[in-house]
Amino acid sequence: MNGITRVIGIGNAYRGDDAAGIRVAKALRDAKVIPPARIHQCDGDGTAIMGWFRDADRVILIDAAEGDGEPGTIRRIDAVAEPMPRDLFARFSHTFGIAEAIETARSLGELPGTTVVYAIVGASWEPGGAMTPAVAKAVNEAVRTITAELKDRG
Amino acid sequence: MSDTERRVVVRNLARVEGEGALHLRVRGSTVVECQLRIFEPPRFFEALLEGRDHGEAPDITSRICGICPIAYQVGAARAMEAALGIEVDGPLRDLRRLIYCGEWIESQILHAGMLHAPDFLGYDDAIAMAKDHPDRVRQVLRLKQLGNRIVRELGGREIHPVNVRVGGFWSTPRVRELAPLREALLEGRDLATDFVRWTGTLPIPDFHREVPSVGLLADGEYPIDRGDLVASDGLHIPVDRFLDHFEEEQVPWSNALHGLRTGQGAYRVGPIARWNLNHDQLPAWIRDVARGAGLDGPCHNPFRSIVVRAVEALYAFDEALRLIDGYVAPPAPTVPHAVRAGTGAACTEAPRGICWHRYTIDNDGRIVSARIVPPTSQNQRTIEDDLRHMVPGWLDVDDATLTWRCEQAVRNYDPCISCATHFLKLDLRRDH
Numbered sequence: 001m002n003g004i005t006r007v008i009g010i011g012n013a014y015r016g017d018d019a020a021g022i023r024v025a026k027a028l029r030d031a032k033v034i035p036p037a038r039i040h041q042c043d044g045d046g047t048a049i050m051g052w053f054r055d056a057d058r059v060i061l062i063d064a065a066e067g068d069g070e071p072g073t074i075r076r077i078d079a080v081a082e083p084m085p086r087d088l089f090a091r092f093s094h095t096f097g098i099a100e101a102i103e104t105a106r107s108l109g110e111l112p113g114t115t116v117v118y119a120i121v122g123a124s125w126e127p128g129g130a131m132t133p134a135v136a137k138a139v140n141e142a143v144r145t146i147t148a149e150l151k152d153r154g
Numbered sequence: 155m156s157d158t159e160r161r162v163v164v165r166n167l168a169r170v171e172g173e174g175a176l177h178l179r180v181r182g183s184t185v186v187e188c189q190l191r192i193f194e195p196p197r198f199f200e201a202l203l204e205g206r207d208h209g210e211a212p213d214i215t216s217r218i219c220g221i222c223p224i225a226y227q228v229g230a231a232r233a234m235e236a237a238l239g240i241e242v243d244g245p246l247r248d249l250r251r252l253i254y255c256g257e258w259i260e261s262q263i264l265h266a267g268m269l270h271a272p273d274f275l276g277y278d279d280a281i282a283m284a285k286d287h288p289d290r291v292r293q294v295l296r297l298k299q300l301g302n303r304i305v306r307e308l309g310g311r312e313i314h315p316v317n318v319r320v321g322g323f324w325s326t327p328r329v330r331e332l333a334p335l336r337e338a339l340l341e342g343r344d345l346a347t348d349f350v351r352w353t354g355t356l357p358i359p360d361f362h363r364e365v366p367s368v369g370l371l372a373d374g375e376y377p378i379d380r381g382d383l384v385a386s387d388g389l390h391i392p393v394d395r396f397l398d399h400f401e402e403e404q405v406p407w408s409n410a411l412h413g414l415r416t417g418q419g420a421y422r423v424g425p426i427a428r429w430n431l432n433h434d435q436l437p438a439w440i441r442d443v444a445r446g447a448g449l450d451g452p453c454h455n456p457f458r459s460i461v462v463r464a465v466e467a468l469y470a471f472d473e474a475l476r477l478i479d480g481y482v483a484p485p486a487p488t489v490p491h492a493v494r495a496g497t498g499a500a501c502t503e504a505p506r507g508i509c510w511h512r513y514t515i516d517n518d519g520r521i522v523s524a525r526i527v528p529p530t531s532q533n534q535r536t537i538e539d540d541l542r543h544m545v546p547g548w549l550d551v552d553d554a555t556l557t558w559r560c561e562q563a564v565r566n567y568d569p570c571i572s573c574a575t576h577f578l579k580l581d582l583r584r585d586h
Contacts, residue, residue: 045313051299096268107282
């Protein structure tokens with residue numbers, strides 16, 4: 001693969017478990033273990049996410065999610081193979097967010113050839129709140145898993 | 155069906171910001187109950203501000219909304235400046251108007267192009283619309299990204315930007331730093347012109363209801379960041395007299411207060427109100443483009459708000475270019491000022507309508523009291539009134555179609571429920 005790989009961590013640093021995605025991205029950036037990948041942190045604006053799709057062959061997105069499973073559960077979604085479960089990320093209905101960005105890109109034929117989403121199930125979204133311990137642990141696990149995935153297929 | 159009762163229940167309104175529902179009860183051809191139920195929990199921002207330093211208000215209030223943080227930042231900063239007796243003018247004021255143009259583009263384009271347009275074309279959402287109208291959706295995304303870029307370059311990031319402060323900015327750009335942005339905005343202005351023309355081709359439902367328009371009136375410009383408060387019935391007051399003429403009422407079915415003209419009732423704020431009060435302030439060529447899209451003179455059809463939003467986005471591109479072309483770097487990013495006790499009010503035109511702030515600070519600059527009236531609370535009663543008038547004409551359609559049209563009618567106002575629920579008047583009575 002000769003194209004660009006992007007890793008996009010999504011979330012709000014000040015809302016408890018919602019920070020999971022951007023913490024993963026920050027840890028990957030700080031570790032500098034994956035020089036071919038471009039690391040981004042994002043509040044979740046879908047149009048910004050789509051802007052990063054344009055020149056990428058491979059994109060890995062990480063976001064906190066609501067849904068079935070214990071807090072800290074990590075779900076890997078191959079977004080090329082399956083449609084995005086929109087209710088997983090639909091905490092704010094107005095937002096044109098990660099699920100809408102991926103599905104709109106699919107409709108436009110602009111979804112990168114490899115598009116993977118890591119959804120980390122959260123439990124607490126309070127403004128100014130701390131991250132749930134199980135989610136903090138999952139952040140470390142996601143960093144290891146994504147690092148391995150990038151090395152494995154890079 | 156004179157005695158038949160029919161209910162329309164939208165349990166969770168989609169494509170609006172925040173959590174709300176619509177309950178409608180129709181008996182015969184009469185709407186006997188229409189409630190826009192805002193159940194998003196109150197967020198107590200005004201109480202949270204009390205005791206904080208006045209300089210924190212722009213950044214704290216910007217967290218009220220992820221869609222219109224600049225409206226809160228500029229409104230809070232200007233109210234504090236009024237309390238401190240300073241005026242931010244010249245290049246610093248131009249930069250504030252420029253970043254506000256970015257927010258107008260982001261918000262108006264997102265709503266018109268991605269959230270509201272699918273209603274008019276019969277799609278569930280923009281994703282479905284993209285399959286049949288890919289180039290239009292690409293255009294909308296590009297326009298939105300250009301709005302993001304203005305906010306990011308002046309505010310540090312596109313969501314919850316951080317650069318606006320009491321007295322001006324934390325840092326200001328050099329003239330040459332704005333040159334690449336200018337080039338991008340030229341492209342944006344052309345795309346936005348085409349977008350306005352396209353909104354004019356949409357099948358707009360034929361519905362007209364004259365409601366008093368309330369907005370700002372600025373001297374020689376389309377109002378964004380400042381102006382006097384005016385209404386279509388002739389009211390013209392400085393913004394610090396807002397509470398002499400407007401009030402808020404609590405209703406049992408909403409966590410957001412309903413804004414009303416004292417003694418007169420509901421009114422409309424936002425794109426259509428601004429257009430009605432200020433369309434003659436737009437550049438002639440933009441008025442021509444608007445006329446070509448069906449906007450000529452006062453408008454009383456709320457469904458046509460999609461066209462007005464597109465026109466306002468076009469104006470924001472044009473105005474941003476004018477501001478960049480005239481920009482001279484200010485000598486300092488902030489107007490020097492001393493802290494003193496005082497009360498100040500300000501009002502700006504958020505994308506959804508006027509957003510009013512008033513703060514009292516003490517001698518140390520601590521906030522003693524805060525009051526914010528956002529646009530969605532002011533439009534709530536008008537949204538319900540619109541539906542009361544619209545629905546009797548739609549009773550021959552099936553429930554699914556009726557529900558669709560009601561949701562489309564609510565989205566005429568792009569309600570921002572998160573903004574509307576940041577206050578709750580707590581009326582606590584203890585009986586002993």
